[in-house]
Amino acid sequence: MPTRAPARRSRLRTGLSATVLTAAALGGLLQPAVAAGDPGPADGPGRHDKALQRQLDRLVAQEDGPPGVIALLTRGDRTQVYTAGVGDIATGRPPHPDDHMRIASIAKAFSGAVALQLVDQGRLSLDDTIGERLPDQPEAWHAVTLRQLLQHTSGLPDFSTAPRFLEILTADPRHVFDPRTLLDFVADKPLLFEPGSLYEYSNSDNIAIALMAEAVSGRRYEDLLKELVYRPLGLHRTSLPLGYRLPRPYLHGYDVQPPAEPEDISEALGASGVWASGGIVSTPKELGTFIRAYGGPSMLSAQTRKEQLTFRPGDSSEPAGPGTNAAGLAIYQYTTRCGVVYGHTGNFPGYTQLAATTPDGTRSLTFSINTQTSKGNKPALLARLRTVQEDFVCALLKKP
Structure with missing residues (x-):
């Protein structure tokens, strides 16, 4: 109703700073576990695990839970699709494997895929420095290496927490930033710690990674994604938009x-303010294709993959994924x-994501809910979510 619009805008803006910090650092109707629509000849619902389905039903039934959830378990050329709740409250439509959605910080894995292929x-x-590749960036940052950026041990201050950035975004959530100048918001700040000495998740890292990729290739990051990731993997519904609109059909995201x-905030924010750190739009099905390639052995050389999979124990993605976390490149x-x-995981206003694969790249899990949760936003829901995700990982790893 028009009379409620100002209150809705006020509520969104009041919570925006906390939401953006989380995202940029970034009770529905129950549905049976079936493959919505026709996922294609290689897919099928198969034999569904009733215990897993009950887990999803309970998740959406929580008072502060997501309106909907969709999980894809892929083993070879067979995919099981589990859904509960709705992907669109207004129509009651369930989530679908081909729904577009904001993948949030899983976009960081895409920037990793670009950078490591350039390696x-x-x-x-991996030993190239900001000073060598991006000499116009602050001199205090020049010793930071690509390896440190990829593993969040750079010490770069996070632009998404800068007061001026938040001020602009709070005044206009759909503001279109020039993504190649996002680091300017913290250009006057020193490093938070000596590079390589500590771990701290920072959105600035992946902006710098994309800029380094552009610098050595002479091509726009968006074009590098197409050349090195989308086309080789056949990703036709994956993109990096700068605006606020989502391609149709899409999984609606809710506050x-x-x-x-629940308030539909699917298109409340533009993507330009997160760009390479969280702006990619994809689908559950294509996200599974990507993570099997990037986390498996097919995309990178053995030498580069060895570097990629050198993990720092105890360092978590944001939000934390299932089980015990460790950070690679x-x-x-x-x-x-x-x-x-x-x-990799991710969260953005309206969405929380997980994409995971077995080390051999033959099996994958994508797990998407259409509300945001993180350690600073609904930690109890996150704890419950991680428990359910671990159960799905166990189903993925179970021998046929």
């Missing part, structure tokens, strides 16, 4: 703050009670 091509080195009704190791998977 394989000899155009970048869930009981007792208020734009990828994380999740050690669960049933075994190990590699992947």
Whole structure:
């Protein structure tokens, strides 16, 4: 209703700073576990695990839980699709494997895929520094290496926490930033610590990675994504937009703050303010294709993959993934009670994501809910989510 619009805008803006810090540092109707629509001849619902389905049903039934959830378990050429709740409250439509959605910080794995392939091509080195590749960046940052950026041990201050950045975004959530100048918001800041000495998740890292990739290739980062990731993997529904609109159809994202009704914030924010650190839009199905390639052995040389999979124990993605986390180069190791998977998580207003694969790249899990949760935003929901995700990982690793 028009009379409620100002209140809705006010509520969104009031919570925006905390939301953006989380995202940029970034009760629905129950549905049976079926493959929505026709996922294609290689897919099928198969035999669904009733215990897993109950887990999803309980997740969406929580008072502050997501309106909907979709999980894809892929083994070879077979995919099981589990859904609960709705992907669109207005229509009651369930989530679908081909729904577009904001993948949030899983976009950092895409920047890793670009950078590490450039390493394989000899155009970048993991020991290249900001000073060598981006000499116009602050001199205090010049010793930071690509390896440190990829593993969040750079010490770069996070632009997404800068007061001026938040001021602009709070005044206009759909403001279009020039993504190549996002680091300017913290250009007057020193490093937070000596590079390589500590771990701190920072969105600035992946902006710098994309800029280094552009510098050595002479090509726009968006074009590098197409050349090195989308086309080789056949990703036709994956993109990096700068605006706020999502391609149709899409999984609607919601701000869930009981007792208020869930608010659709799918297109409340533009993506230019997160760019290479969190702006990519994809689908559950294509996200699975990507993570099997990036976390498996097919995309990178053995030497580069060895570097990629050199993990720092205890360092978590944001939000933390299932089990015990360890940080590699734009990828994380999740050690669960049933075994190990590699992947990445992400959260953005309206969305929380996990994509994981077995080390051999033959199996994958994507797990998407359409509300945001993190350690600073609904930690109890995150704890419950991680438990459910671990159960799905166990199902993924279970022998047929």
